[in-house]
Amino acid sequence: MTVHQLPAEQVTFAGWLSELAGRLRPGEGWYGVFAARDPEGLRACFDGTELPPWDLVASLLQDLGEPPGGPRAVRGLALHGAAAAAHDRAPDAARTLAARHRQAHRAAADAETRLHHLSATPGPALAWARDDLTRSRARVAELAARMTRLAGTGAAGAAGAAGVPGVAGVPGVVTVAPAAGAAAAPSVAPAPAPPPADSVRPPKRRPRGARYAWLDDAADGPAQAAVPELPAGGAAPRGARFGGAPAAAPVPAPAVAPVPAPAADPGHAARAAGNAVYALRRLRAQGRGGDAHGLLCEALAGPPAWLPVLAAELHRAGLAADWDTLLWEAAALPPARLAAVAGALADAGRPHDRDQLLRQGVARPVAELADACAVLAAEGHDPEAQALLTAFVRTRTPEDAARLAALDPAALTPRLLAAARAVSPSHARDLLHALRVAGLA
Known part of the structure; x- marks a missing residue:
């Protein structure tokens, strides 16, 4: 059995989070919501084996009455950023981030659809739908920032080229904290007994739990059973990373923030494309399709101006299907990033690829x-x-x-x-x- 030791930054943040939760009343506020939805997931956050999204942490700070710019919030944000950077140094981090980024995008689309259907029926269900959309948009932004930072360090390309599978979730691998690590995890209240089977509609499969805080399907429409009120203050993300959004407000549109395109270096772009194609061929030959897909997703975190060079190299190597896959993934990028990629394809004289990307992005x-x-x-x-x-x-x-x-x-x-x-x-x-x-x- 392999034993993996957590980075010190993750342990430090887990200790801070546990200390924060120890000041809260179990079963109340957002702490109660998260504990009821996914006690095991929340415990993993306290243990340090799972890094929660910042909006979850901000909600716990909100339960405590901590202002967004207060010292505890500033300290927590700094520790969370350090823990995220340590987490993203893992060999499989780029692939994990890309998968979660896609999941957050799908969640945002689902939440917007729900919000549209509920817009004429004010009440708790509408508030939960707004909360879902606000959280999922915040997570898209948070994950995109981490992907961009990872690409800037060069770790993404190295992880993809090496094709080293990660250890998270692999049978036979145990994750442990260093000695004198995080404080003992606070007790997590067990999930409440489910309502009678005939009182709600059958649930659909959808991400849930403390790490997602998604709405129960009972709150999806006007014919649901009684929907609990949203905890006081709503759940708009707080702190510098999300621009200090107010606690209770209509769902805002994301801020427009163009992605600056680095000066194109043809030599560097060509070398990067050649390395990526070489790595893809090796991964395909070894039957490691998942790692190959992860490598394609990692390419999207690099300079948009390099993508047309990669497209040409993939076509020359007979890997046109991989380019189509990359365009499909690019359609789920954040708005500014999508625009940057579309512009780069147009500037490089690839209007067909640009149009394919935009057609896929309209969903x-x-x-x-x-x-x-x-x-x-x-x-x-x-x-x-x-x-x-x-x-x-x-x-x-x-x-x-x-x-x-x-x-x-x-x-x-x-x-x-x-x-x-x-x-x-x-x-x-x-x-x-x-x-x-x-x-x-």
């Missing part, structure tokens, strides 16, 4: 699409912004297009109408009707 929440359009326009990529809107109009409903237009009527309404006219006269008529119903035309 994301409308708020993220509005941000992507704004970033593209700000960086002089108006054709790409219009191509994104055209793909959106072609594949989404007129009502979705009206919701998108409502986020920035002056800029988006005329562009959406132009996109609809380019698709077909019937698309234009349907969109115009939806805009009139929404009071936008």
Whole structure:
């Protein structure tokens, strides 16, 4: 049996988190919600074997009454950042981050759909849907920042090229803390008894637990059983990393933050692409498809200007299917990153790849699409912004297009109408009707 010792930074943060939870009342506030949803997952956070997302920590600080800029919150944020950096030095970190990033994106899309369906029925279910969306968007941003930082250290490429499988969750591997490690984990209340089977609808499979804090399916619609009230103050993420969002507010659209594109170094990009293709071939030959997929996801965390070089190298090597996979994953990138990749493909003379990326990206929440359009326009990529809107109009409903237009009527309404006219006269008529119903035309 292999024994793996936790990094000291993770142990230090786990001790701080345990001390924080020791000051809270079990069964109350957000602490009670997390403990009821996933006692084992929360205990793993206290043990240091699982790093919780910052929004979970911020909610526990909120239970304690700690202000966002208070000394305990500042200390916790610093320790959390150090623990994340230590966690991301593991050989399999890039693959793990990429998988969780995709999961957070899917959760955000699901939460936005739920929020749309519940928008006309104020109450606890609506509040939980807003909480889900706020948390999932915060986690997308947090994971994207960690992926970018990891790519900047060069560890991502090394991990992918080496193809070293990680130890987390592998049978026969035990994770232990160093001697004199974290404080004893606070007791976690057992999950409450489930309600009678006939009082709620059957649950669907969906991520749950303290690490996700997702809404129970009983709160998905107006016919559910009694839905508990959201803990006081809501769950908007707090602290410098999330811009000090207020505790209870309508779900905001993510801030537009263009990703600066590093100066292209053709020689460096070519070497990186060659190394990636070599590593992919070895992984495929060894039957390690999961590691190969992880390597492709890691490439997305690098400079966008390098991706066209990688595309050419993959096609030359007969790995065009891997490029299609990479484009599929790129469609789930944060809005600014998606815009940067689309712009890089356009600048490199790859309009077909750009259009494929944008077509696949239109399934994301409308708020993220509005941000992507704004970033593209700000960086002089108006054709790409219009191509994104055209793909959106072609594949989404007129009502979705009206919701998108409502986020920035002056800029988006005329562009959406132009996109609809380019698709077909019937698309234009349907969109115009939806805009009139929404009071936008």
